[in-house]
Structures are given as C-alpha cells and as structure tokens.
Amino acid sequence: MQIDEKRIRAYGDTFNDGMIQVSFSLPVEHGPKGDEAARILAGKMGLEEVEVAFSRDLGQGFSYYIVYGRCPAYVDLTQLQISQVEVEAMDYYEINRFIEERIGPPLVVVGACTGTDAHTVGLDAIMNMKGYAGEYGLERYPQFHAHNLGSQVPNVDLISHAVEVEADVILVSQVVTQKNVHLENLTNLVELLEAEGLRERFLLIVGGPRISHEMALELGFDAGFGPGTLPPEVATYIAQEIYRRKRSDSGKSGE
Amino acid sequence: MEKKLNLEQEKIERARMAAASVAEGVMGEIKPRTTVAVERTILRLLGVDGIDEAEIPLPNVLVEKLQGAQALPCGVAHWMGRAILATGKNPQEIAREVADGKMDLLDQPLYGDEEIRRALEPHVREGLEWIRDQRRRRAKFLETLGTGPKPLLYVIVATGDIYEDVIQAKSAAEQGADIVAVIRSTAQSLLDYVPYGATREGFGGTFATQENFRIMRQGLDEIGEEVGRYIYLVNYCSGLAMPEIAAMGALERLDMMLNDAMYGILFRDINMQRTFIDQHFSRMINGYAGIIINTGEDNYLTTADPYEAAHTVLASQFINEQLGLRSGLANEQLGLGHAFELDPEKEDGWLLEVAQAQMAREIFPDAPLKYMPPTKYMTGDIFKTHLVDGMFNLAGVVTGQEIQLLGMLTEAIHTPHIHDRAMAIDNARYIMNNARHLGEEIFFKPGGRIQKRAQQVLDEALEMLEKISGIGLPRAINEGWFGGISRSPYGGKGLEGVVEKEENYFNPFMEEMAGEREGSPNAD
Numbered sequence: 001m002q003i004d005e006k007r008i009r010a011y012g013d014t015f016n017d018g019m020i021q022v023s024f025s026l027p028v029e030h031g032p033k034g035d036e037a038a039r040i041l042a043g044k045m046g047l048e049e050v051e052v053a054f055s056r057d058l059g060q061g062f063s064y065y066i067v068y069g070r071c072p073a074y075v076d077l078t079q080l081q082i083s084q085v086e087v088e089a090m091d092y093y094e095i096n097r098f099i100e101e102r103i104g105p106p107l108v109v110v111g112a113c114t115g116t117d118a119h120t121v122g123l124d125a126i127m128n129m130k131g132y133a134g135e136y137g138l139e140r141y142p143q144f145h146a147h148n149l150g151s152q153v154p155n156v157d158l159i160s161h162a163v164e165v166e167a168d169v170i171l172v173s174q175v176v177t178q179k180n181v182h183l184e185n186l187t188n189l190v191e192l193l194e195a196e197g198l199r200e201r202f203l204l205i206v207g208g209p210r211i212s213h214e215m216a217l218e219l220g221f222d223a224g225f226g227p228g229t230l231p232p233e234v235a236t237y238i239a240q241e242i243y244r245r246k247r248s249d250s251g252k253s254g255e
Numbered sequence: 256m257e258k259k260l261n262l263e264q265e266k267i268e269r270a271r272m273a274a275a276s277v278a279e280g281v282m283g284e285i286k287p288r289t290t291v292a293v294e295r296t297i298l299r300l301l302g303v304d305g306i307d308e309a310e311i312p313l314p315n316v317l318v319e320k321l322q323g324a325q326a327l328p329c330g331v332a333h334w335m336g337r338a339i340l341a342t343g344k345n346p347q348e349i350a351r352e353v354a355d356g357k358m359d360l361l362d363q364p365l366y367g368d369e370e371i372r373r374a375l376e377p378h379v380r381e382g383l384e385w386i387r388d389q390r391r392r393r394a395k396f397l398e399t400l401g402t403g404p405k406p407l408l409y410v411i412v413a414t415g416d417i418y419e420d421v422i423q424a425k426s427a428a429e430q431g432a433d434i435v436a437v438i439r440s441t442a443q444s445l446l447d448y449v450p451y452g453a454t455r456e457g458f459g460g461t462f463a464t465q466e467n468f469r470i471m472r473q474g475l476d477e478i479g480e481e482v483g484r485y486i487y488l489v490n491y492c493s494g495l496a497m498p499e500i501a502a503m504g505a506l507e508r509l510d511m512m513l514n515d516a517m518y519g520i521l522f523r524d525i526n527m528q529r530t531f532i533d534q535h536f537s538r539m540i541n542g543y544a545g546i547i548i549n550t551g552e553d554n555y556l557t558t559a560d561p562y563e564a565a566h567t568v569l570a571s572q573f574i575n576e577q578l579g580l581r582s583g584l585a586n587e588q589l590g591l592g593h594a595f596e597l598d599p600e601k602e603d604g605w606l607l608e609v610a611q612a613q614m615a616r617e618i619f620p621d622a623p624l625k626y627m628p629p630t631k632y633m634t635g636d637i638f639k640t641h642l643v644d645g646m647f648n649l650a651g652v653v654t655g656q657e658i659q660l661l662g663m664l665t666e667a668i669h670t671p672h673i674h675d676r677a678m679a680i681d682n683a684r685y686i687m688n689n690a691r692h693l694g695e696e697i698f699f700k701p702g703g704r705i706q707k708r709a710q711q712v713l714d715e716a717l718e719m720l721e722k723i724s725g726i727g728l729p730r731a732i733n734e735g736w737f738g739g740i741s742r743s744p745y746g747g748k749g750l751e752g753v754v755e756k757e758e759n760y761f762n763p764f765m766e767e768m769a770g771e772r773e774g775s776p777n778a779d
Contacts, residue, residue: 025674059429060422064674124558
C-alpha cells in the first residue's frame, strides 16, 4: 500500500479507516439519555459510525464515556512546516570538549521555576547533578556553571541574579498551571528583560510539559523544550547557539 | 504482624536511638524561641478571626504591631491577657478594636503573670473544648459509619474553586475514595498569613482557608452519610503559616495534615529555625486534635535517585517519628511517608519496592504508613501510567500500607479530571480486592533479593543516622544529605519571624496540651 502523503488519516487496522477513540465525561445522569448525548457529541466532533463502547456513572449527576468512531479528517503532510529546536545532541564529553575548544570559559546558566510555579521536577531533571534517565544534569558538566534557584522565584529576582553572576543563559521551567498563568508569567519575563535593555545579553530558554518551541518563539524566547527533553539536548543547544552567536559577532566586527 | 525480612532488631533500635538524639538536638533549638506564626496561632485559638479594611487577617495585624514595637518576646498571650483584664472584653473584640485603631495593645496597665493567666483561662478552655468536641465527633462518626478497608484510598481535588472541589470530592467518595485532600494553591506555602473566607480561584489548587475547610468538611460529612463511610479530609500543614493551619484544621475537624519536619526547609526554602519551631507547635495541635500527620519523604525521591536515596527515606522516617513523638503525637498518628518511584524500566524494580514498603511496615508497626504513587518517571502515556499505578496498588496491599495516595493515569499532564479519579479508584479497588490477603499468604525467601535489599537499606540508613547524630540535623541539611538539596540555618524565607523568648513568655495552649498529654494520653 502506497501511503498518500497528501491525505494522512488515523489508522486503526486498515489504511484510511480513520479509527480513533475518545473518552470524556458529561454532566448528565448515567443512562440511555447520557449514552445518546455522548454519541451525538462524538458525531458533532465529526466522527462517523460512532460507537459508545462503554459508559459508567460517576456520581453527583456525572457520567463517563469511551467512544470509538471513524474520523474522516485528514492531514496533508507535504504542507506542514514544523519549527523545532534542531540539534543533534552531543554527549556529555563532546559537549564539554566543544565548549572548551570553541568557546573558552565555562558557560554560566541560571535556572528557576518562576512566579507561582513550585514544581521543580523538570528543572531538576535538567540542572541537578544527577540529571534524569541516566543523563547527568548541567551541574555535573565542568564546562557549565549552573545556578539552580529553585521554585517560586520572582522574575525580577531571576534577572538580578542572572546579572550578578554574569549568566550566559537563563533557563526557565514552567510546569503545572491552570488558567494559563504560566503564559502571562513568561511574557512578563521577556518584557522585563526588554525594559531593562538586557534581552540580548542572555540566551533565554523555557522548558515544561506544555511548552513547545513554536510557543517559546512566539513569547519572545530563543528556544523551548517540551516533555521528555534530556539534559544533553539542552546543553548541546546552548553550546552550539552560543558558539554560533560568537562567530557571527566576530564576523560583524570584522575580526 | 508476621515479620518477613529478617531485619536485625538491634540495628533498628540503634537507628531509633540515633534519631532520638538528632531529635533532642532539634528540640534544644526550638525551646528558647517562638515565631510570628506561633503567636498568630495562639490568637486564632483564642477566637480571633476576620480581616481588617486592607484584608489583612487580624492575627497578623496584632502580631505585626507587637513585633514592630519589639514586644513579641513575652508573647502575644501576655498582651492579650492584660487587655482582657483592663477592658473586660473578649479577644475577638479586642483584636477588632486594635485593628480599627481604637485600642493600643501595648498601652495597657500592668498586671501580674498569675492574674494574666487567669484572665485568659476561660478563652483557652473554650478553644480547647471546641477541638475536643470535634475529636469526639470524629470518633462518633468512625464508630457509627466506619471506614473502608485498608489501605484507605486517598485522592486529591484541585480545581481552585472550593465549591467545584466539593462536587469532585463527593463524586470521588461515591466511586469509593476514603480520603480527600484539597491541594493548596501553589504559592500558599510562602504566604506568611492565611487567606480569609471562601475562595473560588487558585493556581494549581485551592487556598487553604478556615471557611474552605468548613465547606469541604460539610460536603464530606453529607456524602459520608450517604455512602455509609466516614470520609477523611486532608490539607497541608506546611509553609510559613504552618501552625495556624493546624489550628484551623483542629477547629474544623480535618482528619489528616501533611506535616513534615523538613519539607519546607528543603523544597520551599523556608528557614530551618522557623520551620522547626513552627512544626513543633503545629504537631502539638495535630496531636491534641487526633489528626494523623502525613510526612513527606516521597519528595526526596523526586529530586534524588530513587534507588540510591532509598535509605534517606528510612532515615527521615525515623527522624519524623522521633520529632513527632516529642510533640505529643501518638504512633497511630504518624503517617510516615514513602513512595513507589523507581524507574519502571528497572529489572526487578517491583521487588525492590516491595522490600522498601515491607521494611517500613515492620520497622514502624503502629504507624498508618502513607504510600505515594509513581510520578517521577511518568510521561503522559496514560495507558502505561495506569498500569504502573496498578503495580503500585499491588505493592500497597501486599505490604499492608494504610494510606494509599492513588496514582492518576494523567500524572504529568494535568490536575485530575473527574474520570481520571474514577479510573484510579477502580484500579485500586480491583487490585486490592483481588489480592486482599496475598500478604498473609506469602513470605520472602531467606537471603533472597527482597530480604537483602531491605537489610541493605536499613544498614545505610543506620550509618546515615549515626553520622547525623554526630553533626546535628542542621549541618546534615546544610550538606545536602536529604533530597540532594542544601540549606543553611540562616538562609531561606521567614527567619525574620523567629523571636527569642523572654523569661515571662508563655503559650497557654502549649502548656495545656503538654499538661493534658502527661495526665491522660487518650482522654477521648
């Protein structure tokens, strides 16, 4: 079977069958009326041949549904433009060597969970000595001086600390949020940096489970890293980007 | 309980003795000092509540005035007692007048200490009687309604809106939850006050306020009657307002409180001295109110490597136990924490988890152990997470855990949706029912993997505790022995709220709680 890149549909067990599963709750008593409501709702999502495979009571007038159906929608792969941080991650030793040979002094990284965010798991995964999934965090790299400021750091404090230690990189982690407070807080950081005339001084990176590179760029960051990112990916990006900037700077000044 | 791990009793006793000496060292630091939060708590227990025109809670208004005038070393009770004697008014009326600028708390006639104590006594008695009533009410519910089989199923709600939380909590209780925790709004631990009134907006959780406690308590009592089980209510007794929250929880009949000795220091960068003093009084209140505390050892495993740091969990359990006992908590109130956090890819990982959980069970036989679900290696693959949660539930039932915080299949994605919770409860009920007495049917091979792992973790914890008892807990924390995080005794938030007591300082509630404890430990 030749895959038609212009018409990619969901795959169940046959090309182009469009089979998908959806599950959700409704504020409706469990019963035939709820099942029918779920079926119609799935139909309005565009699903065809909808089947409510399972439903159950959740108490307090709520009920839960697992629904299967065919989704006729398709995607044209040839039209997609994806922005992603494009780095081929080097390993721990390659990164240290790269910085030492091509950049010189160790790079200073300041990292924090900012604003109201108290969830340091993501930040720690990248920064902590032990790192994550067998990959050392930035603190372990001799060619990084990593400052982990921890959680609930106000943007102003983060900036003043970054200035104080002459940071090359600011790394912000934003995790669990409701009502998009994380976006406001990230925008606020960029605005503060711009207002102080400091934006160009730092490589500004954001990471977190709801962060994408595209979103990061829109918010005025240099890069964004989503879920599953490992320390070497971030470290490689930092090393290569700072090297690139250094080269283009020296190019400008004609050296 | 049958012992299965062949742990050397002599090592357990040595570890406990080392932890006791660590705890004594901490108690020595606590006794000469009080904090702004402790003083505000005394006011709350005396019946002071409400806010001023700028929405500052009255306990803060009064304590800030005293601290500003450097009048806190003899304690807020001293000043309040003098004002009662001079005006004949009750503490709430006095607080209101002080906030309105109609009275100066510092400008009151002098009275002798004995007179001051006598003036406070009826108000102290009233506060304590209210707490004892709540304790009796809980005992009555437990007697008439009972609870679910152990491990009790613990779920969280976190919508930010207390009224929405009640709906979610009731739904969870109908599905089979035994315990409901209302997650606090993210920044609350760093507030040096307690917000006031019912709240409908929060970040990643719902503000802990006395009114919110009351609303949820009422909701759970209603649904408890309906489903025929008492539903436990949990909140967070941590952060800069720790003892105030303990007081509010005692007054509104919360049943459990997250209340760790070191959590705030390590994970919220709250000053060490402040934390130790605040946790001592908050634990006294929890002890008096019959509240089960939950300690936070699981957190170490989220920052440190869960395999290598396993012994730090055990060491911390010993320290939490010894500090807890010294604050008047009974063994049955020590919900010591641990977690199922090993990398799911690790070969025989489940065996190691069982070793750790069984070890905690054998070393702390009377403690209602609090078992925390996998989070660290959960990725958003909801189907895999649901399966790992099932293995966690199996480990919980097979090792006789008492409080099982259920893993959510949407861990690492969002705060739970209503059906996430229902699926988590289904998962636990199926597995725990299906394997209810497995623990009674099995024992572990002598010298096998499970026994060896438990013995190794005990050996390492013993070594760690004996080292800490040599250098003291503050230095061990400063050197990053827990969670790989280092904190200094003079760093962190809230140190400015620590006050050296004067000779005539007194805390009438602390005295009464300690006194009654010595008299009759389980009066209710």
